[in-house]
Structures are given as C-alpha cells and as structure tokens.
Amino acid sequence: MTISYIFEGSLYINMTNRCTNRCDFCVRTNTDALGDADSLWLEREPTVEEVIADLSTRDLSQFPEIVFCGYGEPTCRLDDVIAVCDWLHAHCDVPIRINTNGLSDLEYGCDTVEKLKGHVDALSISLNCSTPEEYDRICHSQFGLDAHSAMLDFAARAAKVIPSVTLTVVDTIPAEEIEACRKLAQKAGTKFRVRSYIGKGQ
Numbered sequence: 001m002t003i004s005y006i007f008e009g010s011l012y013i014n015m016t017n018r019c020t021n022r023c024d025f026c027v028r029t030n031t032d033a034l035g036d037a038d039s040l041w042l043e044r045e046p047t048v049e050e051v052i053a054d055l056s057t058r059d060l061s062q063f064p065e066i067v068f069c070g071y072g073e074p075t076c077r078l079d080d081v082i083a084v085c086d087w088l089h090a091h092c093d094v095p096i097r098i099n100t101n102g103l104s105d106l107e108y109g110c111d112t113v114e115k116l117k118g119h120v121d122a123l124s125i126s127l128n129c130s131t132p133e134e135y136d137r138i139c140h141s142q143f144g145l146d147a148h149s150a151m152l153d154f155a156a157r158a159a160k161v162i163p164s165v166t167l168t169v170v171d172t173i174p175a176e177e178i179e180a181c182r183k184l185a186q187k188a189g190t191k192f193r194v195r196s197y198i199g200k201g202q
C-alpha cells in the first residue's frame with residue numbers, strides 16, 4: 001500500500017482514507033492514481049511506526065515540502081499525524097504542511113489548533129465556497145450546516161499560531177464566489193489561494 005508518494009516534486013503522506021466530508025469533487029471519486037502512486041486506497045491504516053519506516057527509506061532533504069494529504073482527511077488521525085510531524089522535524093529541516101478540511105474541532109470536540117501548534121509549519125484549509133448552505137450542498141459534511149463557520153473559526157485561530165495558514169478554493173467556481181471567499185480569508189487573517197482543479201483532495 002502507498003504510504004508516501006511524490007506529487008509535483010513534494011513528498012506526500014497518505015495516512016487514512018477516512019473523512020468527515022463526502023465532497024462531490026473529491027479526488028477519491030475521480031482517480032486512483034496520483035503523482036507517482038498507483039492507488040492511495042489503503043488496505044488498512046498504517047501505524048505510526050510503519051509510516052516512519054516508510055519515510056526512513058526516503059532522502060527527505062531533497063523535498064521542498066512534506067505534505068499530509070491522501071485519500072482522506074489527515075486530522076482523522078490527529079495524534080498520529082502530530083507524532084509523525086515530530087519525527088520529521090527531528091530528522092530533517094523540510095517544512096511540513098497538512099492539507100485539511102478544517103473540521104477537526106468538530107470531530108474531536110476541542111480546540112485542535114492548540115494541539116497542532118508547534119508541530120506543523122503550514123495548514124492548507126479547503127474553504128471551497130462562501131456560505132454554509134453551499135458548503136453543505138457540495139461537501140456533504142457529517143456536521144451539516146455547522147461545518148463552514150467552524151472551519152473559518154479554526155482557520156482564524158490557526159492563523160495566529162501556525163506560521164502559514166491558507167484558505168483555498170478551486171478555479172472552477174464563479175469569479176464573484178472567488179471574491180467572496182477571498183474576503184472571508186482576509187477576515188480570518190489567512191492567506192488565500194485559488195488552486196487549479198485536478199480532482200485533488202485539499
């Protein structure tokens with residue numbers, strides 16, 4: 001099974017296929033192959049030890065960035081992801097990013113920004129759209145209409161304590177919707193990125 005893979009020159013870590021959303025545009029519904037990986041479907045979730053064993057076979061210093069992102073939401077394994085982040089920071093100087101739906105506070109019922117603080121260098125959070133109703137329509141979150149505002153609140157708190165936090169949308173949404181999302185990112189104090197749609201997770 002593919003635990004790590006290379007995509008656009010960076011090293012990606014695939015730790016879970018679980019997610020609290022079921023987005024219409026999720027890469028999982030579009031393709032099995034991504035980067036140099038044939039499939040990111042996991043037979044089972046790898047243990048932290050197995051992830052570290054996999055990463056130990058890589059020359060980590062050659063990558064500009066290491067990213068937690070696979071066929072699933074990395075924060076569904078929050079403590080394990082943090083453990084791997086700590087191992088990575090102890091073994092290389094490469095910045096670490098987590099691509100996330102930003103819903104971990106709702107999943108765990110606590111302030112997960114506090115847990116992530118000091119363990120990760122960057123967060124890329126999928127904003128996707130400007131309203132709770134549209135988010136519910138396209139992301140089918142298990143948290144329903146609460147998801148969108150919780151994600152923005154998570155992003156605003158993260159922006160204060162994590163070095164780089166970016167809210168993202170895909171370039172397939174209307175221009176006025178992109179501008180509405182840009183304003184939400186500004187209000188949250190995060191960076192904003194319009195990414196090309198390739199069916200990729202976050």
Ligand code: SF4
Nearest residue numbers: 019021023026072101
């Ligand atoms: S796009 Fe991301 S948040 Fe949406 S279902 Fe896929 S992994 Fe989950």
